[in-house]
Each structure stands twice: as structure tokens, then as C-alpha cells.
Amino acid sequence: MSSLLHLHRLKLAALLLAANLALLLHLAAGDLKPMAEWVWLDILGEGGSALLALAWLVLILKSRPAGRVSSLLALGLGCVFFSWWVDALDEFIRLPDSITWDSWLESAPMPIGLLLMTVGLYHWHHEQLAISAQLEKRERLFREHRLFDKLTPLGAAEYLRRQLQLSLQHAEQTQPLSLVAVDLDNFSALNQRFGHAEGDAVLQAISQQLLLNLRCQDLLCRLAGDRFVVLLPNTGETLARQLAGELQQAVAHLAHKTRQHGERLHLSATVAVVMAVDEDPQTLLQRLNLALARAKQPLALSA
Template identity: 75%
Template sequence: MTSLLKLHRLKLTALFLAANIGLLLHLAVGDLKATSEWVWLDILGEGGSALLSLVWIGLVLKSRPAGRVTNLLVLGLAGVFFSWWIDSLDEFIRMPDTVHWDHWLESVPMPIGLVLLTLGIYHWHREQLAISAQMEKRERLFREHRQFDKLTPLGDADYLRRQLELGLAEAATNNQPLSLVILDLDDFNGLNRRFGHGEGDHLLLALTQLLLLNLRRQDLLCRLAGDRFVVLLPNTGEAQARQLAEELREAVRHFAHKTRQHGERLKLQATVAVAMALQDDAESLLRRLNLALARAKPPRLAHSA
């Protein structure tokens, strides 16, 4: 709070000087009224309004950094405060009939202050809309981040289903093909038993980078489960998807991954399968993809899986 008020000390000083100059001018020209002449209802109404304006200024200065919006809000409220302040001085000081500038000081700052205050509220409104949009975006990213795989920097199965639903809707709207590629490492469980799960996790991390390097910018790679990966291929027909699947399979076969403990090169093989969207929803397309993978696996591996 203190640091924020320091940023606005010039505004506070100017407002304090203006209020005191108005008071001194009234004292220099007018005469103090007797207590019996005071109208308490007017004093409470006009003085209370001036006091509330000061409270609003304090709240704005406390909650906002310096800037255009803050300046407009403070200047607008300052004009409202000054008008009520000058108006309340009339309840204590009698001005000569020949003096008219007090009416100007009482009347002119109010509409100017209200115009400035309106502009400030308008820009504050726009500012809040922008902030809300950013917060909504961050919240969406946070929700999506919770759907990312804990080991690899990839979306998990739930994230894949969500993106697949969006992709299917977009493909139907634009009358474009959409395909999926699934890749499953052969005998990954055997590698885990032989070298340990830590080495298996390290292998999956390295494999993730390999697969990403072999995909196009528009493709989405997700980890479906364990050593099984799925690639969402927008605007891609079945023939092109099969070509990409074969390229991924070959990339895995030539992957020169070595264990961290002994530097032993692991010979990797992967089974791939493709499914192109027809009249599917996300779940039926994934079922067809898994069935295609089961048919593509060698009998021994299919039985062990």
C-alpha cells in the first residue's frame, strides 16, 4: 500500500493544495457564519459527498499502479471532490454578493470530473476485459497442463480425446480428411525387466524427442499409455498417413539409443497402424485404431501384449 501511495504522491499533493487554496480564497473574501446559521442537513450531504469522493480516490490509488486509467479516475474523482468541497465551504463562509467566482469553482469542476471519470471507467472496463481474457487463457492452459503426461512433455489420453473431438469437428466443417497413427514399441516390458524402469523412462523421453523431430508442425503427438503413442494428423488422408507411419517406424528402428549405465545400444522395433476418420466419433476412431494395431502386431507380441 505504501509503495503504491508513493507512486501517486504528486496527485495527492496537488489535490491537497487545490482544496486548501479554495479554502484560503473563501476565508480571504468571505465571513465566517455563526453556528446558528449552519444547515446541518446540507453540511452532512455536501461534506459527506466530498468525504466519500476522497475515500474513492484512496481506494483507486491503493489498488492501481500509475497510468492513464488511474490518472483519469483520480482526476475525475478529484473534480467531483473539489466541487463538493467548495459547495460545503458555503455552509460555513458567507461570500459577498459581488463575488461570483465561487459559483464557477463549485459548478465547473463537477461536469469535467464526471466526464473524466466516465472515460476512466470506460478504459478500466476495457482493461478488465483484457485481463479477464488473459485469465481465461491461463486457466485453460492450466486445465490442459493437468492433462499432460507426467513423464513426457506430451498430452495424455484424455488430452488426445479432447483434441481429437475438436479435430473431427473441424475436419467435418472444412470437409478435410483426418487420420491417426499409433506406434507401439515391441517388447518394451522386456527392456524394463532387463535394464530397469528408470532406463525405460529415459528411453521413452528420448523416443519422444525422436518422434517429434519426425513429425510436421501441424501434427499432434500424445502418449496414449506406457510405450504406446498416437499421432493426430489433420488434413491427412490414409495413404499419406501410412507413409508417415512407416517413416516413424523406420526412425525407431534406426534409433541409436544406449543405456546410461553400460552404454549398451538398444535395438528397438515398433509396430505401427493407421486409421482414417470416416463417420466416427473420437471413441470409435480410437477403437478402430487399437484394433488395427492388434492386427498389425506379430502373433507372439500380440499374445504377450
């Protein structure tokens, strides 16, 4: 958890700087009130609200990786904290009646922060729905641990073959079926440089990133190592290639940083697509692996 908080240290530093600037601005423009004029109920209400907002912010940052949703929630809570913080400063510092900027500092950040939090919570809600939809697909088989990858945990190769067999039988009578392979580029070099523990963390992050970019009916499995396969029911080759491109972009945009040094890893992946014809699962997977090997040839030549 502390490693996740470390990734967001710049957000916390910026908020601390803004709070101190507001304090210095009030001290420069106004005078301290004597203790006899303090209204303790207002101090507890406004100061306590600011502390609660700060605590919520820390909890959010400790539990989420860097990304758009985390940034929206952090900015929103930061604005809410700042608004309450400035409001609490008025209980200790008296400003001249001619000054109006303090009202803007108190009032303007609050609606902006609530709007940012609402947008962030909306996207967080959709993230959880996407993950829950994927988890529901394999909930009934959780006790059969050999069918699931122990690291991610996604369906393993055997689970993929079983689901592929069922899908092929269904596809013969109704709709098309496609497969997408996603293979990380230069993953062995990443393991050698940062260690296998960091490589495992990358695979876990990649699996979550791919899940968030799939439809509810799609099935993601880890075939082996750094290779993932997505089963796309009721999907022709054209749409499958579009989805494959989106998954490739999702890997490239993953904001993963190493645990030890916080270094941003620039990841990429090679994708391949095949559409099922009248064949068994093993033959289809072999054809997918051949397509992936052909797709990786330019990368091997450039290396």
C-alpha cells in the first residue's frame, strides 16, 4: 500500500503547497484573532471536515494505481480539502472588509471538486462493473484451481481450451467466433533488469488493464508466460482486429511504475487475430500462435 502512496507523492506535495500558500496569504493580509473570539463549534466543523477530506484522499491514493480515475478523485478531494481549509483559516485570521478574494478561495474549489469526484466515481463504478463481469464468468469454477492461473488469476490454458470447445460448438450453429492473442514485447528483458517479482507485478497490472478494455461477453485467459488470449464470441474478424488494436493501445498506455524506484515502464505488445472455421480448439490455437509469430517477425528483425 505504501508503494502506491509513493506514486502519488507529487499530488500530495502540490496540495500541501497550496494549503501553505493560502495560509501565508491570509497571514499577510489579515490579523490573528484573539482566542476569546474563536468559535470552537465552527473550528471543529470546518477543520474536522478538512481533516476528513485529507484522510479520504490518502486512503484513495493508497488503494489505487496512477491513472485517470485516480487523478480525478485526487483532484476532487484536493479541491474539497482546500475549500474547507480556507474556510477554517477565517476562524483564526481576520481579513479586512475590502478583501473579497477569500470568498472565492472558500467557495469556488468546492463545486469544482465535487464535479471532479463525481466524474471519477462514475468511471470507478464502470471499472468495477467490468471487473465484476469478468469475475462472474469463472466464479463457478474457482474451486478447480488447476484451471486458473495462480498469478493473475485468469483462466489458464486448459480453461481456455474447454471454453473454446464450447464456443466452437455454439459458433457452428449461430454466430462467428474470433480469437485475439496479446504478447508483451521484450518481457524477458524486463525480468532481467527489474527481477521476476517486478515482472509478476507487470503481468498482474496488464491483466487488469486488458479486462477493463473488454466487453462483458469476452473472455480473457493467460495462455503462458506473457501471452494472453481473448475469446470473442459473436465477433467477426474485422471487429476482432479493431478490438485487438484497442488492447494493444491499452498496454501502451498503462501507467505502471516499478515498486523500488517508481520508474515508468513503457510497455508494448504484439497482437494477432484469427477467426474460427471448421476446426478443433488445438488447431485453432496453433493457427493463432503462427499468426502471432508472423506479427512478431518485424520486431525480432529490428532487435
